[in-house]
Amino acid sequence: MDLKLEVLVLPVSDVDKAKAFYVDTLGFRLDADFPVHDGYRIVQVTPPGSACSVIFGEGLTTAPAGSAQGLHLIVTDIEQAVGELVGRGVDVDGPFHDATGAFHHADGTHRIPGLAPGRPSYGTFAGFADPDGNAWFLQEITVRAPGR
Structure with a gap:
């Protein structure tokens, strides 16, 4: 069985600030920005050359902002x-x-x-x-x- 890591969910406090950092500063590709409804927004970005994407937004994780390490x-x-x-x-x-x-x-x-x-x-x-x-x-x- 092949298992491929597709997405990492990052806990962030300010979605727009995180989006600017990952897209504008780091140069990650913006794949999606879906403001589904109040309190639920999905932003997906992908590092250049990577098959795995990063998702952050609102209502996606209960982990404290900034707790992803390593x-x-x-x-x-x-x-x-x-x-x-x-x-x-x-x-x-x-x-x-x-x-x-x-x-x-x-x-x-x-x-x-x-x-x-x-x-x-x-x-x-x-x-x-x-x-x-x-x-x-x-x-x-x-x-x-x-x-x-």
Whole structure:
């Protein structure tokens, strides 16, 4: 059975502010903006090159605004991606790598500034947040692990 991740739901406090951030600042494609009725609005955006979309709006989740953490966007050149985001006005932390050489710690401990030594795939990260504090990471992958 194939299972494909299609949509992530983000909790936001201000739909129009989130829409401006994701579409105008980050450059995500606007797929839909459906104001169904008072208290129920669906905005769907898709990161460039992604098969998975992001939905936010009103009446879509009971999660507190800004509570989505650890969302990852994959890039092939993290320095270029960080530079582009900074150029778009996004406050980016990184690039960095974890002292263990594995996936980064959620609390920011063991974080070492700069590219992972030897720049292996999966080893370098950068982080940013949307206006509500939903936390995103860039992860550099240039060669995928077998079977991916």
